[in-house]
Amino acid sequence: MMPKVMLFTALLACSVVADQTQPALTPGNRFTVTFPEMPTTFHARAASNNVPAQMTVFLPRNYDLNQKFPLLVFLNGGDGGNAANPGVARGITKEMDFICAVMPLFKTNVLNYVMRDEDAQFMWPHFRTMLERLDALVPNIDKSRQILGGFSNGAHAAAGLIDMSDGEVARRFSAVFFVEGGGRLMHYDLLAGKPFLMVSSNIKSKPRAEEIRDAAKLSGAITTFICHDVGSHDFPQATYPAVLEWLRNVTALPQR
Numbered sequence: 001m002m003p004k005v006m007l008f009t010a011l012l013a014c015s016v017v018a019d020q021t022q023p024a025l026t027p028g029n030r031f032t033v034t035f036p037e038m039p040t041t042f043h044a045r046a047a048s049n050n051v052p053a054q055m056t057v058f059l060p061r062n063y064d065l066n067q068k069f070p071l072l073v074f075l076n077g078g079d080g081g082n083a084a085n086p087g088v089a090r091g092i093t094k095e096m097d098f099i100c101a102v103m104p105l106f107k108t109n110v111l112n113y114v115m116r117d118e119d120a121q122f123m124w125p126h127f128r129t130m131l132e133r134l135d136a137l138v139p140n141i142d143k144s145r146q147i148l149g150g151f152s153n154g155a156h157a158a159a160g161l162i163d164m165s166d167g168e169v170a171r172r173f174s175a176v177f178f179v180e181g182g183g184r185l186m187h188y189d190l191l192a193g194k195p196f197l198m199v200s201s202n203i204k205s206k207p208r209a210e211e212i213r214d215a216a217k218l219s220g221a222i223t224t225f226i227c228h229d230v231g232s233h234d235f236p237q238a239t240y241p242a243v244l245e246w247l248r249n250v251t252a253l254p255q256r
Helices: 042-047 087-093 117-137 153-164 168-172 206-218 237-250
Strands: 014-017 030-034 054-058 069-075 099-102 141-151 175-179 195-200 222-227
Touching: 030 117, 054 117, 069 087, 069 153, 087 099, 087 237, 117 153, 117 168, 141 153, 141 237, 153 168, 153 175, 175 237, 195 206, 195 237, 206 222, 222 237
Parallel strands: 014 030, 069 099, 069 141, 141 175, 175 195, 195 222
Antiparallel strands: 030 054, 054 099
């Protein structure tokens, strides 16, 4: 299920760029990079469409090429969507201070809807390629302040990427957060010393979310827990201020 969130729809420039095209690095710009050489995404397979794999990046409204900015990569739930707009990340950050990116999910078998280890193993080379392209296009991403988050199946994908990337995802990302998912994570030890946030939206799922938080804490992660019961499997907008506060704390950004 996709999160029930209202996506920011400001009328900002959006440029679709080929692999060799440099997008405008200007405040508030949103650009999409396509990867036609990659396999069909989970979303395209589930929706039976021919949308190619793509990554979309949003530069914050206070973007300055002469300054370093933290990166927030958020993976959507369900089939991951078409990665046309990092709307959740933009909503959380209020379009300020963070470079936001969204990438699609890849799956080996869409008949099994939940993301599993074999899917993450299949997804990792493509995720890595997208991250490498992002680094080349936006040179002032702060390498020491990069956060990976996901909701539901996106959280499962994030957990799988941590497990199935030979430690590369854990080495790249300085902090991680899961929303209503991620319970398949095996290598909690890779979170040792890192800030980790667990978000629950349902009193029924809270015990499992607390177990994930506790496992991360036991492995040495610096844990935070947020529960806002809306009675359903969701990423409630009401939690965004607390998530933003956590993001600011783990990146040492001042509160606004």
